[in-house]
Amino acid sequence: MQKLLQLHDFGGPGGKTLDDVRREAAQTGCSSTGGSGKASCGSGAGQGDLPPEIWDKVKNHPCYSEQAHHHFARMHVAVAPACNIQCNYCNRKYDCANESRPGVVSEKLTPEQAARKVLAVASTIPQMTVLGVAGPGDPLANPGKTFKTFELVAATAPDIKLCLSTNGLTLPDHVEQIAAMNVDHVTITINMVDPEIGTKIYPWIFYNHRRIEGVEASRILSERQLLGLEMLTARGILVKVNSVMIPGVNDKHLVEVNKAVKSRGAFLHNIMPLISAPEHGTVFGLTGQRGPSAQELKALQDACEGEMNMMRHCRQCRADAVGLLGEDRSAEFSTDKVMEMDVNYDLAARQAYQAKVEQEREVIAKAKQAELAKLVDETSDIKILVAIATKGGGRINEHFGHAHEFQIYEASSAGAKFVGHRRVDLYCEGGYASADGVEPILRALNDCTAVLVAKIGICPKDSLEGAGIEAVESYAFEFIEQSVIAYFKDYLARVGKSEIRHVARGDADIRQGAFTET
Amino acid sequence: MAYKIVASQCTVCGACEFECPNAAITMKRGMYVIEAAKCTECEGHFDKPQCVAVCPVDNTCIPA
Numbered sequence: 286m287q288k289l290l291q292l293h294d295f296g297g298p299g300g301k302t303l304d305d306v307r308r309e310a311a312q313t314g315c316s317s318t319g320g321s322g323k324a325s326c327g328s329g330a331g332q333g334d335l336p337p338e339i340w341d342k343v344k345n346h347p348c349y350s351e352q353a354h355h356h357f358a359r360m361h362v363a364v365a366p367a368c369n370i371q372c373n374y375c376n377r378k379y380d381c382a383n384e385s386r387p388g389v390v391s392e393k394l395t396p397e398q399a400a401r402k403v404l405a406v407a408s409t410i411p412q413m414t415v416l417g418v419a420g421p422g423d424p425l426a427n428p429g430k431t432f433k434t435f436e437l438v439a440a441t442a443p444d445i446k447l448c449l450s451t452n453g454l455t456l457p458d459h460v461e462q463i464a465a466m467n468v469d470h471v472t473i474t475i476n477m478v479d480p481e482i483g484t485k486i487y488p489w490i491f492y493n494h495r496r497i498e499g500v501e502a503s504r505i506l507s508e509r510q511l512l513g514l515e516m517l518t519a520r521g522i523l524v525k526v527n528s529v530m531i532p533g534v535n536d537k538h539l540v541e542v543n544k545a546v547k548s549r550g551a552f553l554h555n556i557m558p559l560i561s562a563p564e565h566g567t568v569f570g571l572t573g574q575r576g577p578s579a580q581e582l583k584a585l586q587d588a589c590e591g592e593m594n595m596m597r598h599c600r601q602c603r604a605d606a607v608g609l610l611g612e613d614r615s616a617e618f619s620t621d622k623v624m625e626m627d628v629n630y631d632l633a634a635r636q637a638y639q640a641k642v643e644q645e646r647e648v649i650a651k652a653k654q655a656e657l658a659k660l661v662d663e664t665s666d667i668k669i670l671v672a673i674a675t676k677g678g679g680r681i682n683e684h685f686g687h688a689h690e691f692q693i694y695e696a697s698s699a700g701a702k703f704v705g706h707r708r709v710d711l712y713c714e715g716g717y718a719s720a721d722g723v724e725p726i727l728r729a730l731n732d733c734t735a736v737l738v739a740k741i742g743i744c745p746k747d748s749l750e751g752a753g754i755e756a757v758e759s760y761a762f763e764f765i766e767q768s769v770i771a772y773f774k775d776y777l778a779r780v781g782k783s784e785i786r787h788v789a790r791g792d793a794d795i796r797q798g799a800f801t802e803t
Numbered sequence: 804m805a806y807k808i809v810a811s812q813c814t815v816c817g818a819c820e821f822e823c824p825n826a827a828i829t830m831k832r833g834m835y836v837i838e839a840a841k842c843t844e845c846e847g848h849f850d851k852p853q854c855v856a857v858c859p860v861d862n863t864c865i866p867a
Binding site for chain 2: 366367368393421422426491
């Protein structure tokens with residue numbers, strides 16, 4: 286069993302030197318551990334059906350590759366507060382510490398502060414590979430600030446990938462500059478390609494010096510979004526499309542959106558659930574527009590999957606998020622702290638660390654392939670969902686009571702597939718079980734057959750089993766996908782021996798709103 | 804005449820500063836203000852005051 290990579294493996298007092306890491310890296314090279322896995326040394330672990338040139342661009346980009354998001358971190362800098370459209374799911378009026386949704390930030394930065402923050406984070410978190418400008422408004426409604434930030438970062442930290450996320454209204458005007466700055470990933474939020482549906486989502490846009498409302502606003506927005514998408518893909522820039530699933534408004538229509546963006550060369554589609562708690566003060570929040578349930582969202586994602594790659598690991602993070610997806614370390618990097626930090630940007634150390642992560646991924650891929658080979662003779666059409674408690678690194682390494690979220694995998698004869706994540710409140714705080722008890726977690730995991738954890742107490746274990754969810758500790762600290770496949774094989778064997786009866790599970794809640802790391 | 808910004812509602816997003824054709828909007832002590840002497844209510848430039856049109860919070864840029 287390989288030792289888990291830890292940040293303190295590196296640098297820090299008593300940590301390893303760069304030479305140690307290089308030496309270790311040399312030792313864990315391509316000594317294939319046999320097995321009948323197809324993954325050979327140097328293969329793209331998790332490449333799936335992506336062409337090699339695209340895989341090369343996304344393999345360590347947590348927002349573009351599900352595989353990468355277990356290992357690599359991203360950061361957003363909030364340099365772009367102004368926006369040029371109004372969406373009914375957005376309210377930029379409040380910043381509350383207990384809120385986490387796109388468009389909300391705690392502090393806005395100048396490009397110079399942002400560049401400094403990037404260096405501070407990159408020095409602290411060597412697996413931070415990606416810098417995004419995502420708002421809190423629209424990056425391209427603040428082109429000066431956005432591109433200045435990219436320019437400063439490119440000059441001091443050339444290895445960091447640059448990306449931006451936009452509503453697309455002014456995108457065609459900026460494509461040349463995006464290409465010139467080597468921004469190789471752009472995300473466009475496209476919620477409709479039918480302006481009539483757009484009227485229910487966008488009350489107004491600001492375009493050509495006028496506020497435009499109604500169908501005309503959505504018609505212009507849609508035209509500009511699709512034109513911008515075509516212009517980017519024509520230049521070979523990778524485009525991900527984000528869509529917010531709003532039940533009863535655009536849920537069925539998103540299948541059309543999916544076809545429209547695929548035909549224009551988008552390579553990844555991220556359908557996200559609407560966040561609409563009344564206390565957010567958004568139009569949808571106040572009108573009681575509900576978000577989708579876990580199974581509604583999954584059904585739509587599955588329906589689009591045949592058309593193109595779907596992203597299911599989005600955490601709908603804030604425009605100032607820092608860290609691995611699913612964790613938020615932005616509080617460690619507030620402007621006053623960053624200004625006092627001793628920044629030491631060591632490119633070689635970052636690259637060595639990342640190379641080590643790559644090797645870890647190869648090991649994980651091989652383990653998965655070996656486990657998959659054991660499923661070859663399985664013909665069962667049973668599919669189950671399995672929840673995982675993880676801190677990252679691709680392993681089951683989190684205590685049930687300490688989990689902020691559970692990652693959900695679908696297990697079938699075809700193997701294990703990541704299908705989403707469920708955010709929960711901590712069950713265990715300061716050593717005591719939370720007042721709400723295990724109920725909200727049961728609702729979040731209601732469609733799962735089992736939950737695989739590093740450790741779990743007797744009480745929650747009993748509650749879970751009372752709800753028909755098996756809590757399993759026997760895969761503690763093992764690789765996730767390998768364990769899911771192994772659990773599934775064992776499950777089928779027990780069903781075969783009539784030790785247990787396979788029952789279809791129901792639906793589950795997608796938790797709305799707050800996620801803050803405290 | 805000129806417009807002014809209702810400070811209690813302003814989110815300091817800066818959209819108006821970018822759009823003002825007269826550079827009448829500046830940041831003062833962490834808040835945007837409109838310099839009345841420079842504000843033309845966009846007459847001769849546009850058919851509507853740009854700060855009103857772009858502001859995401861209703862009734863925040865109002866006649867002074």
